[in-house]
Amino acid sequence: MNSARTLILLTVVFLASCSFFNSEEEELGAGMAEQELYQQAQNAIENASYRRAINYLQALESQFPFGDYAEQAQLDLVYVHYQAGDHEAALAAADRFIRLHPEHPNVDYAYYMRGLINFTRETSFVGNFLPVDLTTRDPGSARESFSNFTELLVRFPESSYAPDARKRLIYIRNMLARQEINVANYYFKRGAYLAAANRGKFVVENFQGSPAVPDGLAVMAQGYTLLGYTEQANNAVEVLAYNYPNHPALNSDGSFRYQDMEGGIKRSWLNRLTLGMIDRPEELGFDTRDLYNPQYRE
Numbered sequence: 001m002n003s004a005r006t007l008i009l010l011t012v013v014f015l016a017s018c019s020f021f022n023s024e025e026e027e028l029g030a031g032m033a034e035q036e037l038y039q040q041a042q043n044a045i046e047n048a049s050y051r052r053a054i055n056y057l058q059a060l061e062s063q064f065p066f067g068d069y070a071e072q073a074q075l076d077l078v079y080v081h082y083q084a085g086d087h088e089a090a091l092a093a094a095d096r097f098i099r100l101h102p103e104h105p106n107v108d109y110a111y112y113m114r115g116l117i118n119f120t121r122e123t124s125f126v127g128n129f130l131p132v133d134l135t136t137r138d139p140g141s142a143r144e145s146f147s148n149f150t151e152l153l154v155r156f157p158e159s160s161y162a163p164d165a166r167k168r169l170i171y172i173r174n175m176l177a178r179q180e181i182n183v184a185n186y187y188f189k190r191g192a193y194l195a196a197a198n199r200g201k202f203v204v205e206n207f208q209g210s211p212a213v214p215d216g217l218a219v220m221a222q223g224y225t226l227l228g229y230t231e232q233a234n235n236a237v238e239v240l241a242y243n244y245p246n247h248p249a250l251n252s253d254g255s256f257r258y259q260d261m262e263g264g265i266k267r268s269w270l271n272r273l274t275l276g277m278i279d280r281p282e283e284l285g286f287d288t289r290d291l292y293n294p295q296y297r298e
Helices: 002-027 034-046 050-063 070-083 087-100 107-120 140-155 162-190 193-206 213-227 230-243 269-273
Strands: none
Touching (some): 034 070, 087 107, 107 140, 193 213
16 A cells, blocks of 8 residues: 555656656746847857757747847757757758758858768767777768768858868768778678679779778789789789888789688687687788878777
């Protein structure tokens, strides 16, 4: 009986607290002037109270849809949704602003934020605390970000956000190139040598200047050799040796050190005994980021 009473009491307290918070949420901004609402939103942003800022900005927009601060409130919503970690809402807010105000003097900010949101949206909770190789993940958002930043630069080449967008484009381009090499390495392990060689060729032809190009040439040399395409393999080795003589896949005389893909990874007894913790074998495939682009691993 006492347990039942306790349960009823807890339920009443819970419902009362919910009612209190809901009513507080509903009354937020009620009766305030437009300028006061906007100032409260700015104060919340300065204090990193982004959820509260969202509520003030949404209240401002709904109560004063044609007011002096309505457009700025819509633009600010892009930022506060992003800071609150709600990437989908931030993208929707940016798209909405661009659609409603294509000629706004600050519309370039909305274009920039679309790129920035897609640039960071794949970062997981775990990735904030543990090292994560982003080049092994789905490139969908990276491609979207690349498209967003490119559109910004085409439409607003003189935008104040253009310099940062250009830097991010270089980073994304290098990351996409490395993802192609990762896929090629996977294809090697699966015995899909033509698919691997084509990935290497794609990197060499479409990502010139990227730190992944040396590995693209190595992938081509390895893949064409396994396919029996001697001339194509020799051409790839020649270009690799001429431009990147320090590549680990090259011998001191410039010849190519082909990997035994069919033999698989050779593990020592010590490595097996320690479950892979000691005496780790060299991975098959190609990855020279430590040599040509070490910041990838930072």
